[in-house]
Amino acid sequence: MNLDSETKAVELPEDHGDELRLWLRLLTCTTLIEGAVRGRLRERFDVTLPRFDLMAQLDRAPDGMTLSDVSKRMMVSNGNVTGLVERLVESGHLDRRTLVSDRRVQVIRLTKAGRAEFRKMAAEHETWIADIFSDLTPKDVRDLMRLLAKAKGSAQKAASRRAL
Amino acid sequence: MNLDSETKAVELPEDHGDELRLWLRLLTCTTLIEGAVRGRLRERFDVTLPRFDLMAQLDRAPDGMTLSDVSKRMMVSNGNVTGLVERLVESGHLDRRTLVSDRRVQVIRLTKAGRAEFRKMAAEHETWIADIFSDLTPKDVRDLMRLLAKAKGSAQKAASRRAL
DNA sequence: TTCAATTTCTTTAGGCTTCAAGCAATTGGC
DNA sequence: GCCAATTGCTTGAAGCCTAAAGAAATTGAA
Numbered sequence: 164m165n166l167d168s169e170t171k172a173v174e175l176p177e178d179h180g181d182e183l184r185l186w187l188r189l190l191t192c193t194t195l196i197e198g199a200v201r202g203r204l205r206e207r208f209d210v211t212l213p214r215f216d217l218m219a220q221l222d223r224a225p226d227g228m229t230l231s232d233v234s235k236r237m238m239v240s241n242g243n244v245t246g247l248v249e250r251l252v253e254s255g256h257l258d259r260r261t262l263v264s265d266r267r268v269q270v271i272r273l274t275k276a277g278r279a280e281f282r283k284m285a286a287e288h289e290t291w292i293a294d295i296f297s298d299l300t301p302k303d304v305r306d307l308m309r310l311l312a313k314a315k316g317s318a319q320k321a322a323s324r325r326a327l
Numbered sequence: 328m329n330l331d332s333e334t335k336a337v338e339l340p341e342d343h344g345d346e347l348r349l350w351l352r353l354l355t356c357t358t359l360i361e362g363a364v365r366g367r368l369r370e371r372f373d374v375t376l377p378r379f380d381l382m383a384q385l386d387r388a389p390d391g392m393t394l395s396d397v398s399k400r401m402m403v404s405n406g407n408v409t410g411l412v413e414r415l416v417e418s419g420h421l422d423r424r425t426l427v428s429d430r431r432v433q434v435i436r437l438t439k440a441g442r443a444e445f446r447k448m449a450a451e452h453e454t455w456i457a458d459i460f461s462d463l464t465p466k467d468v469r470d471l472m473r474l475l476a477k478a479k480g481s482a483q484k485a486a487s488r489r490a491l
Numbered sequence: 492t493t494c495a496a497t498t499t500c501t502t503t504a505g506g507c508t509t510c511a512a513g514c515a516a517t518t519g520g521c
Numbered sequence: 522g523c524c525a526a527t528t529g530c531t532t533g534a535a536g537c538c539t540a541a542a543g544a545a546a547t548t549g550a551a
Contacts, residue, residue: 211536239539240538243538265547266545266547
């Protein structure tokens with residue numbers, strides 16, 4: 164007779180403290196790094212992190228993106244993107260035009276100035292990240308990549324289960 | 328003659344793409360999980376994530392905390408905590424009193440109702456996290472804990488270097 | 492064709508967050 | 522005691538963010 168499976172069958176509270184501690188540690192790491200990056204972007208380039216992130220998405224899409232694409236990629240709400248884009252168009256970093264074949268759709272691109280500005284920021288940004296992770300060996304980095312990929316997959320699966 | 332060290336000496340751009348990808352993956356994981364937790368807290372308990380986080384800090388501190396303590400622990404600004412606490416006092420979850428020995432200091436605690444409410448939420452919250460990480464083996468969890476601890480240390484060291 | 496459903500984006504209300512400036516209380520050097 | 526520096530918190534301005542409701546354009550089934 165298997166006591167463990169009996170125990171599970173009656174839904175006794177299980178211990179998930181390790182997973183909880185993992186989540187808190189993950190959150191701490193991200194918050195820490197995010198704060199450092201935010202501060203440096205601000206003092207060096209007077210730009211906010213969301214603006215930088217949006218420009219990063221567009222830098223990889225020379226043909227532009229729709230607002231919905233951006234929203235999915237950045238995992239933020241549509242309304243959020245609307246406001247963000249508005250300010251970046253205003254400041255001359257972004258170009259926005261309505262798609263002729265579907266007038267609901269707005270396609271946004273980096274302007275020439277916006278791209279130049281972003282490239283300058285991105286180059287420095289990369290060195291900050293390297294500095295932040297400088298105690299990690301190449302193997303640490305590989306292991307983390309692999310484990311985080313697995314964690315991401317697990318989280319996505321959980322989310323899709325939830326969506327049913 | 329060592330070409331590599333020559334190369335470094337003239338500051339040629341090094342490749343830090345792996346570290347950058349690691350950071351993006353870390354951010355993606357956190358954003359994904361944070362969104363899931365936020366949504367569940369909202370639909371199940373009609374509470375926001377920052378409120379939950381603040382109550383979690385206080386649950387571990389039966390004797391209460393000062394606003395500065397909370398601010399450091401949560402890694403958010405002082406002004407942020409002021410507003411958050413204000414709303415939670417208003418809703419009856421928190422009790423706030425001025426320290427007699429130093430009238431600048433506010434000590435906040437969970438009220439009885441606040442603590443009961445939090446315990447209920449925390450129990451469910453733990454199962455959500457377990458579900459989100461359910462594809463990870465116990466070894467994966469241990470490895471991630473260890474590597475993230477190392478990453479956190481590295482980030483903190485970088486931040487303190489920066490602060491000089 | 493027609494119109495209900497869907498998609499894309501915007502708007503609104505409310506809350507979160509930062510930074511910087513400011514106020515009040517305390518501390519420490521003189 | 523005096524007062525300059527520090528500490529703890531609040532305020533204000535600006536921006537970020539979400540959820541929900543709504544407007545405009547498109548699609549597709551009858």
